[in-house]
Amino acid sequence: xxxxxxxxxxxxxxxxxxxxxxxxxxxxxxxxxxxxxxxxxxxxxxxxxxxxxxxxxxxxxxxxxxxxxxxxxxxxxxxxxxxxxxxxxxxxxxxxxxxxxxxxxxxxxxxxxxxxxxxxxxxxxxxxxxxxxxxxxxxxxxxxxxxxxxxxxxxxxxxxxxxxxxxxxxxxxxxxxxxxxxxxxxxxxxxxxxxxxxxxxxxxxxxxxxxxxxxxxxxxxxxxxxxxxxxxxxxxxxxxxxxxxxxxxxxxxxxxxxxxxxxxxxxxxxxxxxxxxxxxxxxxxxxxxxxxxxxxxxxxxxxxxxxxxxxxxxxxxxxxxxxxxxxxxxxxxxxxxxxxxxxxxxxxxxxxxxxxxxxxxxxxxxxxxxxxxxxxxxxxxxxxxxxxxxxxx
Numbered sequence: 001x002x003x004x005x006x007x008x009x010x011x012x013x014x015x016x017x018x019x020x021x022x023x024x025x026x027x028x029x030x031x032x033x034x035x036x037x038x039x040x041x042x043x044x045x046x047x048x049x050x051x052x053x054x055x056x057x058x059x060x061x062x063x064x065x066x067x068x069x070x071x072x073x074x075x076x077x078x079x080x081x082x083x084x085x086x087x088x089x090x091x092x093x094x095x096x097x098x099x100x101x102x103x104x105x106x107x108x109x110x111x112x113x114x115x116x117x118x119x120x121x122x123x124x125x126x127x128x129x130x131x132x133x134x135x136x137x138x139x140x141x142x143x144x145x146x147x148x149x150x151x152x153x154x155x156x157x158x159x160x161x162x163x164x165x166x167x168x169x170x171x172x173x174x175x176x177x178x179x180x181x182x183x184x185x186x187x188x189x190x191x192x193x194x195x196x197x198x199x200x201x202x203x204x205x206x207x208x209x210x211x212x213x214x215x216x217x218x219x220x221x222x223x224x225x226x227x228x229x230x231x232x233x234x235x236x237x238x239x240x241x242x243x244x245x246x247x248x249x250x251x252x253x254x255x256x257x258x259x260x261x262x263x264x265x266x267x268x269x270x271x272x273x274x275x276x277x278x279x280x281x282x283x284x285x286x287x288x289x290x291x292x293x294x295x296x297x298x299x300x301x302x303x304x305x306x307x308x309x310x311x312x313x314x315x316x317x318x319x320x321x322x323x324x325x326x327x328x329x330x331x332x333x334x335x336x337x338x339x340x341x342x343x344x345x346x347x348x349x350x351x352x353x354x355x356x357x358x359x360x361x362x363x364x365x366x367x368x369x370x371x372x373x374x375x376x377x378x379x380x381x382x383x384x385x386x387x388x389x390x391x392x393x
């Protein structure tokens with residue numbers, strides 16, 4: 001099936017996936033509020049102020065103000081792809097992205113397709129310190145060269161370090177607890193956003209609007225924790241569709257020139273697999289950390305041998321509300337990580353394991369390199385998103 005929308009909405013006529021992706025990128029960069037005549041979708045932009053705190057006291061750093069004082073992370077915009085309508089919506093889909101993303105480029109066609117085929121608005125919400133919640137300096141090659149030179153001197157790692165991953169690599173190497181604290185801030189932000197929508201405080205949505213989630217990569221990890229913790233009971237009926245995600249932490253392989261370097265990955269892995277439980281215990285006893293449902297859910301998603309009963313009961317309780325697709329060549333979020341997280345039986349029932357007929361990676365499941373024939377690319381995209389829209393519609 002090839003991707004092109006007529007003036008009639010869901011009717012389709014031939015267009016290459018990559019062409020539509022480029023068109024959407026041009027539209028998206030043109031302004032804040034856009035009407036896509038081809039699909040009948042509007043892109044609207046809204047301001048958000050995070051009330052959450054991006055810090056975690058790990059017993060080693062008394063100065064917790066560094067991340068809290070990054071204004072881009074506190075004040076930012078999010079975007080909504082919504083079917084044109086004169087009435088407010090009773091439901092929406094939250095789209096969550098992957099780790100170390102710098103922009104929404106590859107997600108634009110995902111959001112348009114989901115909005116069009118579910119007839120629900122799709123909210124593109126950035127994870128803390130990602131996309132437009134990150135200082136522009138972190139994406140500046142000249143500034144990142146200084147960081148790269150420093151990291152190379154300290155670690156001797158030249159192979160996995162890049163301009164793209166330098167900022168995240170430095171931040172996680174310096175303070176691995178940022179992985180938890182930024183995720184926790186994002187969950188609190190999503191709770192703040194969803195609570196406001198359900199209370200009727202958003203111009204696009206009716207009071208009590210239902211939220212479902214489409215999550216990719218680390219966004220899936222965050223979403224599973226969100227549903228397990230279920231803050232304010234806001235997500236008790238939410239559905240979750242997972243793409244290239246669902247792995248338990250211990251089976252993730254985050255070393256990538258697009259994500260983080262080997263040094264950062266090794267430190268992160270060791271910190272959460274071997275140090276984290278003692279750090280949490282020590283800081284909890286000191287009164288510096290509150291042990292709540294979010295922390296408990298996070299702990300249950302680290303090691304397959306720990307909190308196995310709690311995790312198993314959770315996934316069994318949501319087996320009708322979770323679905324997904326994993327890819328055979330995905331090395332970052334591998335299939336055995338999904339099985340370790342949910343159990344082999346439940347993973348096989350809830351997820352499909354696919355392989356595309358071209359070379360791809362976790363970071364680029366639909367590569368825009370121009371070397372893949374249009375039919376293969378379009379068909380692969382359709383397999384994923386037709387399943388997703390059927391589940392979330």
